[in-house]
Every structure is written in structure tokens, then in C-alpha cells.
Amino acid sequence: MEKPLELSRYCVPFTPFAKQLEESLVCLVTTASVRAKTDTPFNVEGDNTFRRIDASLTAADLTYDDAHYDHACVDRDLNCVFPIDRLASLAREGRIAGTTPEHFSMGFSQALRELRETTVPQLARAVSAVRPDAVLLTGG
Amino acid sequence: MVTVQRAIEMQGIPTVLITVEPEETAQARPPRALCPRGFIAGHSLGRPNDEALQKWIAMDALSLLREPPRPGEVIRRDYT
Numbered sequence: 001m002e003k004p005l006e007l008s009r010y011c012v013p014f015t016p017f018a019k020q021l022e023e024s025l026v027c028l029v030t031t032a033s034v035r036a037k038t039d040t041p042f043n044v045e046g047d048n049t050f051r052r053i054d055a056s057l058t059a060a061d062l063t064y065d066d067a068h069y070d071h072a073c074v075d076r077d078l079n080c081v082f083p084i085d086r087l088a089s090l091a092r093e094g095r096i097a098g099t100t101p102e103h104f105s106m107g108f109s110q111a112l113r114e115l116r117e118t119t120v121p122q123l124a125r126a127v128s129a130v131r132p133d134a135v136l137l138t139g140g
Numbered sequence: 141m142v143t144v145q146r147a148i149e150m151q152g153i154p155t156v157l158i159t160v161e162p163e164e165t166a167q168a169r170p171p172r173a174l175c176p177r178g179f180i181a182g183h184s185l186g187r188p189n190d191e192a193l194q195k196w197i198a199m200d201a202l203s204l205l206r207e208p209p210r211p212g213e214v215i216r217r218d219y220t
Contacts, residue, residue: 012169012211013146017154021202029148031141070182077188086185086194095199106144116143124147134205135148135155136198138184139141 019133026096027132028053028103029123031139032074032081033066035105041065047107048119052126055099059085068108081138100130142168156201158184162214169212174201177218186219193219 033042035051042049042065053062059078064071073080084103091098104127109115127135142165145155149171159165160183162175176197179186185194197219204215 010169012171013149014171014209014211015149015152015154016209017205021199021206026202029144031144068181070180073183073188079185079191079194080188081182081184083185083194083198086191086198089191090195090199096202120144120147123144124151127148128151128153132153134202135145135153136201137141137145137148137155137157139157139159139161139181 017134021096021134022094023097024133025098025100025131026087027100027127027130027135028082028084028087029105029127029135029137030082030103031106031108031137032064032069033105033107034062034064034078034082036061037063042107044068044108046109046111048109048111048114050104050106050119050123050126053084053103053105055084055088055101055103057084058088066108083136083138087136097133100132102130141165142170142173145170145173154205156204158197158201159214160184162216166212166214170214171211172204172209173214174204175214175216177216178220 156172
């Protein structure tokens with residue numbers, strides 16, 4: 001696939017949302033270094049990889065590898081930064097149609113050039129491949 | 141974070157970001173962003189195990205998709 005042109009910061013990419021939320025599959029994307037407990041840990045000093053998170057998992061199946069945000073909340077409830085159980089609940093209530101089969105998580109990195117040129121485009125393509133109607137992003 | 145959001149939006153997928161760093165986020169010009177006022181990093185969706193609050197914030201963020209577009213802005217709301 002052809003690489004999309006990078007926009008100037010002054011331009012804001014904008015895709016209209018034409019559906020109803022009740023008809024939409026939502027994908028979660030976070031930079032809070034969340035992963036399945038069974039998956040490879042992130043390097044907390046810097047990691048330019050991302051993890052796929054099976055949407056059938058619950059917060060209890062997940063953990064995080066981080067040294068940059070306050071952990072008081074996530075140590076008790078990972079939904080504070082990665083609301084996987086809350087989206088599942090909203091789907092059961094019919095307020096969204098459901099979630100994509102996978103969600104995504106990135107680690108902490110200061111290698112900005114590699115992030116921008118490699119990791120982020122790879123992640124964006126992986127997100128696109130699970131065909132979400134909308135994406136909800138969270139930081140730490 | 142906004143770099144990721146913008147890249148996904150460029151793929152033709154509508155996105156919304158929940159941020160607790162509104163100044164930094166606004167500088168990066170997000171397509172859509174919600175800042176729950178007063179929350180800090182690690183608590184983007186509020187208190188632990190407060191399912192109602194976390195669902196409220198998640199739904200509010202998703203509802204920005206249906207509202208008149210304000211690209212580049214961060215919408216700040218109170219949840220207390």
C-alpha cells in the first residue's frame with residue numbers, strides 16, 4: 001500500500017463518522033504499554049514495538065510494563081487506561097455494536113524518528129486491517 | 141499519541157482520543173480529543189473499579205464522533 005503523505009501539523013486529518021455508535025465496531029489503541037500477561041514484556045526504557053490484544057480477554061488477563069505514569073489506578077484496575085471491560089459491557093448493552101477482534105498497545109519510546117517512520121505506520125495498517133468503524137485512543 | 145491518532149485517521153478511520161495532557165495534545169492537533177478535567181496520567185478514565193464513570197467517559201469520547209467536527213481542538217469536560 002502506498003504510504004500516505006504526512007500532513008503539516010497545521011492540517012488536521014479528518015475522517016467523517018457516518019454511522020451510528022450502535023452499529024459500530026470499536027477498536028482500542030493505547031500508548032500505556034498494556035499487553036496480555038502471556039505476551040512478551042515491553043522494555044520500559046524504550047520500546048518501538050506494539051502488541052495485539054485479543055478483545056476476548058479481560059483486564060484481569062492483562063498487565064503493563066511502564067515507568068512513566070502513576071500506577072496507583074492501574075494496579076487496581078487496568079480499565080483506568082485501557083477500558084477493555086467497559087467496551088465489552090457497552091457492547092453487551094447494545095450501545096456499540098461490538099469491538100474489533102483485536103485491540104492494540106504501544107510501549108514508551110523516545111526514538112521519535114523510528115516511531116514516526118516505522119512503528120506508527122505499521123500500527124495504523126494493523127488497525128486498519130481489523131476494520132474498525134471507530135478507534136478510541138488512550139494515553140497513560 | 142496524537143501521531144498515532146493522525147496516522148489512523150489518515151487510513152480513513154474516524155478516531156477519538158482521551159487525553160489527560162490537553163496542552164500537549166492540542167499542540168499536536170488531534171482530529172478529535174476529550175480531556176476529562178482534573179484527571180492525571182494513569183487515570184485517564186477516572187477512578188479504579190468505577191465502572192459507571194469509566195463507561196460514561198468512554199461513551200462521551202465516542203459521542204464526539206457524532207458531534208459537529210472541531211478538528212485540532214481538545215474538548216474539556218467535568219466528571220465530578
